[in-house]
Amino acid sequence: MSRPVAAVVLGEATLLPRLLDARALDALRAHVDLRDGVVAPAAVAHAGLADVDVLVTGWGAPPLDAAALDAMPRLRLVVHTAGTVKSLVTPAVWERGVRVSSGAATNALPVAEYALAMVLLAGKRVGEAAEHYATGRRPDAWRPAGEVGNNGATVGVVGASRTGRRLLDLLRPFDLRPLLHDPSVxxxxxxxxxxxxxxxxxxxxxxxxxxxHAPALPATHRMIGAAQLARMRDGTTLLNTARGSLVDTDALTAEVLRGRLRAVLDVTDPEPLPPDHPLFDAPGVVLTPHVAGSLGNELRRLGDEAVAEVGRWVRTGTLRSEVRADDLARIA
Structure with a gap:
């Protein structure tokens, strides 16, 4: 049988060397005949991809609708180097029997690492200490009220997703008490x-x-609203690296402005927040611009796993991170 033909589709060509460096491209070529360069999203339906069996996709790849698939009648596999595939796959993908693999499990590690770091910093109340130190300019400027530290602190993990499970694993060496909420567990x-x-x-x-760490689904929309926030003890920190839609932003803003709760938010609703939003200046709030997922050298991990997934499929027909149609109702 002839070797499979593969092409790479990315929103920006500059992303290619960060995902797939020369070493990774050589490893990919060991499994497939790889088209040179990057196919732009707008060109997918007319880029001469009729002989392509495998697409390696990433951020910015277009939806694979019927028109795109008509242009790739041999397509059998899509390996997505980013997390969610919800913006990529369409019903036509499943109807035509195209298999799909996602980098979500690989991307879960840096998100879990970010969450671990923020959990430990929150326990030490580092953000609050830094604010007082910057204002008072002397070590005794901070006099914390209540418990400070990570010895026996309770960490509530909402969602046994890939990231939630990775975080629970990372929490094991620490003297913390992990709790979990997930209706499916x-x-x-x-x-x-x-x-x-x-x-x-x-x-x-x-x-x-x-x-x-729950997915964005109708059932989880604003699952943390005013009533839920009111149940949290004074001084509790809410950490969100999942989806902004899980939290009622107005209700959270009211609580942090009262000084009752603290928050670490890598995602918000809306995203980004308006420049004049009060959360930017609220005490006890850390805002980061959706950086918990793979960045910089972490992108190579996504590329390496995509190459390994293509190799598994070529050698054995199996996939480690396959996404099926019925998975979309419960994943991010």
Missing amino acids: TPAQATALGAELLPLDELLAASDVVTL
């Missing part, structure tokens, strides 16, 4: 993950830090 499964399973309201009331 049993108490025994939670124990195996290293956490105690609780209903959401009980988790919120018991936690020193609440970290969100």
Whole structure:
């Protein structure tokens, strides 16, 4: 049989060497005949891809609708180097039997690492200490009220997603008490993950830090609203690296402006926030511009896993990170 033909589709050609450096491209060429360069999103339907069996896609790739697939009648596999494939796949992909693999599991690691770092910093109340030190310019400018530290602190993880599970694994070496809320998980499964399973309201009331890792679904839209925030103890930190739509931004803003809660937000609703939004200047709030996922040298990990996935498919017909149609209803 002839070797599969592959092409790379990215929103920006400059992304290619960051995802797939020369070493990774050589490894990919060991499995497939690779088209040179990057196919631009607008050119997919008329780029002469009729002989392509495999697409390696990434941020900025267009939806693979019927018109795009008509231009690629041999397409059998899409390996996406980013996380969610919801903006990429269409019903036509499943109708034509094209298989899809996602980099979501690989991308979960840097998000979990970010969350771990912020959990530990929140326990030490580093943001609050830094604010007072910058204002007072002397070490004794900060006199914290309440408990400070990570010895026995309670971390509530909302969502046993790929990232939530990676975070629970990363939390194991620390003297922390992990809690978990996820309606799809049993108490025994939670124990195996290293956490105690609780209903959401009980988790919120018991936690020193609440970290969100649930997917954006109709059922999770604004799952953290005014009533849920009110259940959190004074001084609790809310950490969101998942989706901004999980949180009622107005309700959270009211709580942090009162000085009752703190927040670390890598995602917001809307995203980005308007430049004059009060969260930018609110005490006890850390805002970052959606940086928890893969950046810089972390992109190479996504590229390497995509190459490995293509190799598995070529050699054995199997995929480690396959996404199926019915998965879309429960993933981010």
